[in-house]
Amino acid sequence: MTTTDGTLITVAPTGAESSKAEVPALPVTLEELVATAVECESLGASVIHVHIRDAAAAPTLDLGLLRDTVAAVRASTNLIVQLSTGGSVHDPESSRLAVLEAAPDMASCTMGTVNFGEDVFLNRWEFIVDLHTRMQDREIVPEYEIFDLGHLWALERLLGKYGLPYGGHVHVDFVMGVPGGMPGTLEAFAACKAALPPDATFSATGIGRYSLPVMLTSLGAGGHLRVGMEDTLTYAKRQPVESNGQLVARAAAFARLAQRPPLNPAQARDLLSIKG
Numbered sequence: 001m002t003t004t005d006g007t008l009i010t011v012a013p014t015g016a017e018s019s020k021a022e023v024p025a026l027p028v029t030l031e032e033l034v035a036t037a038v039e040c041e042s043l044g045a046s047v048i049h050v051h052i053r054d055a056a057a058a059p060t061l062d063l064g065l066l067r068d069t070v071a072a073v074r075a076s077t078n079l080i081v082q083l084s085t086g087g088s089v090h091d092p093e094s095s096r097l098a099v100l101e102a103a104p105d106m107a108s109c110t111m112g113t114v115n116f117g118e119d120v121f122l123n124r125w126e127f128i129v130d131l132h133t134r135m136q137d138r139e140i141v142p143e144y145e146i147f148d149l150g151h152l153w154a155l156e157r158l159l160g161k162y163g164l165p166y167g168g169h170v171h172v173d174f175v176m177g178v179p180g181g182m183p184g185t186l187e188a189f190a191a192c193k194a195a196l197p198p199d200a201t202f203s204a205t206g207i208g209r210y211s212l213p214v215m216l217t218s219l220g221a222g223g224h225l226r227v228g229m230e231d232t233l234t235y236a237k238r239q240p241v242e243s244n245g246q247l248v249a250r251a252a253a254f255a256r257l258a259q260r261p262p263l264n265p266a267q268a269r270d271l272l273s274i275k276g
């Protein structure tokens, strides 16, 4: 199967921004996360992008909990476990780097600073280099998160100076529609696609109302998909998302309609050059 015969679907079920009190369907406990992972795998997801919460449902990067989470998801699914090193906008760099010690298959690596609503999602160059090189040493495959076009020029510089990631394959995710980042438009998408490193694969995720147009654009352009309650809480106009499974099921249905059915986790591991 070539990279575009099938569709890699990543589910991002929780994020760090929504509160359980306001969004009761958000998976925040380990049990809820594992149940979500099992359901989403059965519906077509092959990667899970994980943020965790503490006992009060607040975002945390507690290393013990992260290790437990990686183990629990692996025990119940074959999903590729991708831990977020973005955390919340309030997390210090030291905790974000320490995420790698939980030994996930993949981790996110955001390629630059971006305004993030009223906040700033800070990603200094030295921090990005640290993440990239530590992932090379630990044999963790990065997903380079692109919130703006300039982040792709930073990626070119990173790979030129420090070499390819572990496994030798570059995978990028366009995050479109964060207030402060690039919009979820065809023009922004085309500019990003044109600036990809050679042979890179890409997925795209549209925040909020950009969810559907970005999904359809990425499928049409031979790209992959990321969906989940981290990125969107509205399924359709005035219709709240009921579950992450609902979003994965829709993405998988579009992928099948496009004649690019969901990749299973083994196929996704091949595509991303993830070990074992």
Ligand code: KMH
Binding pocket: 015, 016, 017, 084, 085, 086, 087, 088, 089, 108, 109, 110, 116, 121, 145
């Ligand atoms: N929560 C955002 C500040 C990532 O996971 O790497 C950052 C984020 C990106 O979600």
Ligand code: ZN
Binding pocket: 012, 015, 049, 051, 084, 086, 087, 230
């Ligand atoms: Zn995230």
